[in-house]
Amino acid sequence: MPEIILNGPEGRLEGRYQQSSTPNAPIALMLHPHPQHGGTMNNKVVYSLYQSFQRQGFSVLRFNFRGVGRSQGKFDRGEGELSDAAAALDWLQSWNQNAAQCWIAGFSFGAWIGMQLLMRRPEISGFISVAPPANVYDFSFLAPCPSSGLIIQGDQDTVVPQEAVGKLIQKLSHQRGIKIDYKVVPGASHFFNEHLDQLAEAVDQYLETAIPEAAAKARTTR
Template sequence: MPDVIIPGPAGRIEGKYTPGKAENAPVALILHAHPRGGGHMDTPVSLMMYEVFKQRGFAVLRFNFRGVGRSQGVYEQGLGELSDGATALDWMQAHNANAPYCWVAGHSFGAWIGMQLLMRRPEIAGFISVSPPTNMYDFTFLAPCPASGLVAHGDADVIVPHDDMEKVMSKVRAQKGIDIKRQIIPGAGHLFSNHVEPLQTAIDDYLDLRLVELDNPKPKITKR
């Protein structure tokens, strides 16, 4: 799990990177929670998602947003952090030119950044959004959502109440054939303290289904 330093728009970006198990391995980008709320690339949720994709053979990168750890720069209300995410994804693709597709996985603030990346980068084939902060940020940019993914939320989340997440995410329009699955984790709060294991199970179960579809696409039927 080598340390990497990526040249970013605000200076260096500190990250941890594991290459894929094959030359044409897919890639996954992990995005941590809010920098002002103690979020960083080594929190339990970020580490767990990193390991989930690593064990499945992905080339996977987690990194610190600007101003966190050894990443240079200062917090920029999401605009700079979105640029950091795009830069990290560019770096991943430059090192994995044969990757067939990409996933983004984010926690809280990182989920918001990840879903913005999703709208800008057509190569992103799936997403994992844990505790998306639907009561803090506008999610109407998902119009329509271009890729299927999983939204995981704790029913004991007092920072972003479950009902608020349901209200927002249930209204998100999706392109034809796209499905956003919502998974509620009983007893879990916003940070998933003491509930990382059931969250991992939910993510693994979802990936078991989605990756089969991505790796074995149905042939297109053409009309004569």
């Protein structure tokens, strides 16, 4: 799992990158939770997402937002972090210019950033958002949501209430041509502490359906 340093808007950004052995493999970018609440690229949910995409044959990048770990800069209320994510995606695409597809995945604050990036980058073909903080941030920019994807929520989440995510799902599901899969993990808290296996299973199952060709290639190269 090679460590990388890429150029961000405010200096270097620290990341971890895994290159797929499959030619022209799809790519995926992982985004971590809130930097001011202990969020890093090594968060267990983010790492679980990273491993799931890797299992399905993707080339995968996760990185620390500005001011986290060895990444330079300081917290910028989401605006700078969105720029960081765009720079990370640029780096990922530069190393995979013939990638079959481009995906984004985020947890909590990272899900909010990821959905904004989704609106700005038409090449993103799918997304996975874990516990998107619809009770804290405005998601009205998803009008319309440009890609189908998966939203995962724990039914014991006390940080992001299930009702807030449900309202977001209802809004997105009314958009023509977009399919939002919604998975509720029974007993799971916001951080999925005792339910990481169920989280990984849900992501794996979704990706195997959404990217059958990539999944088939991944299984033959394991």
